Amino acid sequence: MTVVSLATVPRYDSTRASESDGQAVVVGAGMAGLLAARVLADGFDEVTVVDRDPLPDDPVARRGVPQSRHVHVMLTAAQSTLDDLLTGYGEELLAADGLLVDAARDVNFFIEGDYLADGPRRIPQYCATRRLYEWIARRLVADIDGVELRPSCLFTEYLADDAATVVDGVEIRNDAGDVEKLTADLVVDATGRTSRTPTWLETHDYAPPPVDEVFIDLAYSTTLVERPADDRRSFVVTPSSSCPRGAGMLPVEGGRWLVTLFGVHGEYPPADPAGFVEFAATLPVPDPHRLLDEHRWTAADVVHYRFPTNVRRRYEDLDRFPEGLVVVGDAIASFNPIYAQGMSVAALESLLLYDVLASGGRDDAGRRFFDRSEAVVDAAWNMAVGSDFQFPRTAGPRPRGTALTGRYLARLARRAHADGVLRDAFFRVMMMEEHPVTLFRPGVAWRVLGPAGGALTPS
Numbered sequence: 001m002t003v004v005s006l007a008t009v010p011r012y013d014s015t016r017a018s019e020s021d022g023q024a025v026v027v028g029a030g031m032a033g034l035l036a037a038r039v040l041a042d043g044f045d046e047v048t049v050v051d052r053d054p055l056p057d058d059p060v061a062r063r064g065v066p067q068s069r070h071v072h073v074m075l076t077a078a079q080s081t082l083d084d085l086l087t088g089y090g091e092e093l094l095a096a097d098g099l100l101v102d103a104a105r106d107v108n109f110f111i112e113g114d115y116l117a118d119g120p121r122r123i124p125q126y127c128a129t130r131r132l133y134e135w136i137a138r139r140l141v142a143d144i145d146g147v148e149l150r151p152s153c154l155f156t157e158y159l160a161d162d163a164a165t166v167v168d169g170v171e172i173r174n175d176a177g178d179v180e181k182l183t184a185d186l187v188v189d190a191t192g193r194t195s196r197t198p199t200w201l202e203t204h205d206y207a208p209p210p211v212d213e214v215f216i217d218l219a220y221s222t223t224l225v226e227r228p229a230d231d232r233r234s235f236v237v238t239p240s241s242s243c244p245r246g247a248g249m250l251p252v253e254g255g256r257w258l259v260t261l262f263g264v265h266g267e268y269p270p271a272d273p274a275g276f277v278e279f280a281a282t283l284p285v286p287d288p289h290r291l292l293d294e295h296r297w298t299a300a301d302v303v304h305y306r307f308p309t310n311v312r313r314r315y316e317d318l319d320r321f322p323e324g325l326v327v328v329g330d331a332i333a334s335f336n337p338i339y340a341q342g343m344s345v346a347a348l349e350s351l352l353l354y355d356v357l358a359s360g361g362r363d364d365a366g367r368r369f370f371d372r373s374e375a376v377v378d379a380a381w382n383m384a385v386g387s388d389f390q391f392p393r394t395a396g397p398r399p400r401g402t403a404l405t406g407r408y409l410a411r412l413a414r415r416a417h418a419d420g421v422l423r424d425a426f427f428r429v430m431m432m433e434e435h436p437v438t439l440f441r442p443g444v445a446w447r448v449l450g451p452a453g454g455a456l457t458p459s
């Protein structure tokens with residue numbers, strides 16, 4: 001089965017990376033960069049992670065990751081990978097007041113006109129702010145032998161041979177303002193949406209990756225409110241073509257809910273508190289408004305973020321790509337964040353990067369990695385962009401088959417209002433644990449397409 005989910009990705013096995021020599025440089029200390037650094041530490045003596053931001057020893061929001069102030073839902077693929085790769089990740093997250101909830105019951109998920117029924121099987125889920133997820137990962141990665149974090153270092157250029165066939169390092173402006181050259185046997189670009197690799201390729205006589213852009217014109221506004229210690233509920237309100245507005249409310253550390261309201265195609269949630277509350281009142285369920293009304297706000301302001309387009313750079317289509325370079329995370333593809341896939345795609349990519357290096361060495365690592373990661377990106381992209389095309393104003397290349405799949409999934413969601421088994425199947429795919437084909441297996445398809453109530457369900 002193609003690798004597109006946690007269930008089908010090769011599992012991490014530390015004994016597979018027998019060789020450990022040379023140097024690797026990772027540019028970008030976001031989630032993708034940290035996870036890449038973690039797997040590279042098994043195969044390289046030295047791994048240097050550079051980031052233009054200071055990386056303080058606190059879970060604070062960073063300039064280079066403006067999205068870190070907004071709700072980040074951690075799907076199972078990211079969570080399990082973090083647990084596997086970074087021993088003690090979960091314990092540290094909980095010790096720092098993050099939560100472990102049961103997504104089968106604690107997540108109130110509104111879709112297709114109602115909340116889904118509770119699921120029958122537990123789905124453990126970490127809940128915290130994005131800053132906390134990243135801070136714990138950063139501390140654990142920094143503790144690995146051979147890994148060095150270089151904060152306040154701006155990446156400016158790749159180093160390469162005259163013909164630019166091999167990337168062999170990076171040039172940075174370091175924290176003292178001096179230009180420094182770091183040599184490397186492998187460079188990983190984890191700089192996110194602003195990645196400069198396409199421009200570098202073009203200026204060095206390579207074709208840049210073809211780009212798919214799907215216009216969604218999304219905006220987020222977020223604040224924090226007080227949460228009673230024993231209230232661990234999340235709320236997710238998905239948008240629809242009749243109400244292109246939604247919400248995500250996540251219990252986080254410090255006895256708070258992070259409350260994000262969002263809208264697509266110009267339905268922007270306001271960034272002033274009064275307008276924010278009014279927007280919440282227009283949602284199809286009362287819970288977001290009630291939460292904002294009944295609980296003390298712990299943030300003085302509402303922060304705003306715009307996300308105009310889903311962007312996918314198709315590196316897998318390139319005939320030529322330099323040796324010594326790999327691109328990961330949002331630098332390859334960034335998806336409409338309401339589907340919460342970014343950290344999970346980065347996590348699955350880190351496992352694939354490990355597998356590519358462990359199974360085939362460093363030669364042609366970039367192209368071999370892109371060949372493998374294409375399927376992971378495809379699955380996430382089709383899910384996100386496929387859903388985005390329910391809005392008539394969404395524009396860009398439409399993946400094939402999404403209209404039919406969309407109708408099936410809408411029906412599945414409606415049945416799941418009363419059928420916890422369907423919620424379970426849906427959640428495990430949405431959380432990138434299971435392969436999407438599992439939603440079309442006879443036991444699930446019958447519950448979706450057969451008589452309501454699941455009568456005569458085949459065993």
Ligand SMILES: Cc1cc2nc3c(=O)[nH]c(=O)nc-3n(C[C@H](O)[C@H](O)[C@H](O)COP(=O)(O)OP(=O)(O)OC[C@H]3O[C@@H](n4cnc5c(N)ncnc54)[C@H](O)[C@@H]3O)c2cc1C
Nearest residue numbers: 028030031032052064072073155192329330337340342343
């Ligand atoms: C509003 C919003 C909400 C989201 N919600 C979710 C969610 O619920 N669940 C989820 O899984 N994902 C979510 N995502 C996606 C998620 O944030 C990312 O996909 C994921 O963190 C992987 O990002 P990354 O590490 O590739 O890039 P980034 O997080 O963008 O990190 C890039 C890093 O590179 C550094 N950098 C950039 N340029 C340079 C340079 N020239 N020199 C040195 N350093 C540089 C930056 O400082 C930064 O640290 C959301 C995204 C957005 C925008």
